[in-house]
Amino acid sequence: MKDILRLLDLFRPYRGWMLLGTLAAILTLIANVMLMAASGWFLAAMATAGAAGVAMNYFTPAAMIRGSAMLRTGGRYAERLINHEATFRLIASLRVWFYSHLEPLAPARLQQYHSGDLLSRIRADIDALDNLYVRVLVPVVVALASTLIFVIFLFLFAPVLALTGLIFLSLAGVALPLWSQSRGQAPGRRITEDESELRTAVIDGVQGMAELTVYGVTERQAQRIDDLSRRLVADQARLSSDHGLTLAAVGLCASLSLWVLLWLAIPLVRDGQLMPPLLAMLALFTLASFEAVAPLPQAFQLLGRTLAAARRLFDIVDTEPAVREPPGLSPQIANFDIAFDRVTFGYPKAAHPAVADIVLRIPEGTRAAVIGATGSGKSTLFNLLLRFWAPDAGAIRIGGQDIADFHGDDLRRHIAVVSQHTHLFDATIRENLLIANPDASQGAIEQACRVAQIHDFIAELPEGYDTWVGETGVRMSGGQGRRIAVARALLKDAPILLLDEPTEGLDAATERDLMQALDRLMVGRTVLLITHRPAGLDWVDQVLVLDRGRELAHGDVSVVPQATQAALLAVGPTLDASI
């Protein structure tokens, strides 16, 4: 119930649309029932008048029938139009609402979710929420309002007929939906979860196809996908057969209601308490009135699925961001000195802190390197400096200001990153470069690419800067991707530069070329480099050596051999062999 109320709260801005859509639906339904009832009465009255040889005014009932038919058609059109419009607006705003909660969680809190799962939430789960509006809310209100009107209408002829109508309408509109809801709850929840798992498995399988093929386990992955699909289809089949059953049951209720009404009303006609044409009218009225409750069993069957989807969205929306934005404006930065003051940080649920008691001061315009074995905490320092995570103790300052006082975006505007894992978007080279500076001119882009030594390569491509790089940049080599990252950093023109193993995995010649490009990029900036290789550190002003998150040595580049020697003695094989 709490989840439903929360959802209703999200629907609040669209209550005008919803009211309009519901009114249109009620009007359409009443027009349809009126059409049936008036036709029944008209035919029977004409027949009776004809048999008795008396004249009858057929203009009024004929006009009523025509009016009802027109109202029904117009009402149906308006109802579809309004409810679709409301649904699309609602879904669009739900996506924005979800995305606005998702964004502050990136990247720290989102690492526990697979991208396929997130995609499922943002697409399928949000789509499922419209069920609550179109398939539950509107039909329930329409059913309640019209049942009330129908029962009052029957009551005007005979209370016993009203009671019969109420009993059968309640059977179809309350008992069947409750049964359908209890049957649909478990499969509905499973369908939501399995759809997400299936999407995740398919994405994983496609992305890891090369590995699966190399290790000869494609069959195993295919089997997993097949099992999930079968489970999904079995649950969908169960829901469909239940839906068919409830449709038949609603039909049965309508027929039984008709028979009981005839059984009760025929004596009233015989006793002269009811005019004969009214019997035909009431019979058709009864049959038509079940249209009000017919959608309810399916509506309640879908409720389990809708609520499962809502809970998956609320799970994310309720997650606390790893870093809270400060309330006021970000401070002005006087200079770009960087200082780590006794910084300690541990990832959630980790047994040991990833970095402990780190002290590092990098004056503006100078270069520092953090060196250490795999897992020694180097990237963690970047994550803290970029404010993806916040330190548990100590502070990081830029120009003397604690970065905790900055809004993440304001802080990151001053920082460019060149990392070993440059993410290239499935777009053109130009678009990939423009993310660093959307206003950059073609001249500026080319200049940046020249410095990054990638312009000649791009210029030789048939489509030049309009070449599509493919998903995650598959059409670019590692070295080319790294140079694009350098060009991006140049275009961003930020005063602080973070280099994360920029030459890792490149051959000697490419490494040398890239180092030249980086050398030009670093001029005048405050630079922090992380690496696990002591080679090529001659151009930094200071080196911090980390071992398992703690400072092992700190000073100019000459501390490195001593420190690595000590580290080797202390931790042996945990240190990278190249140190």
Ligand SMILES: Nc1ncnc2c1ncn2[C@@H]1O[C@H](COP(=O)(O)OP(=O)(O)OP(=O)(O)O)[C@@H](O)[C@H]1O
């Ligand atoms: N997002 C995370 N969640 C939990 N633990 C993490 C996370 N990122 C890193 N760790 C852990 O924190 C420690 C430090 O990791 P970090 O990535 O900072 O090391 P690193 O020195 O950059 O390693 P590498 O050279 O391999 O990139 C490791 O033990 C790692 O397992």
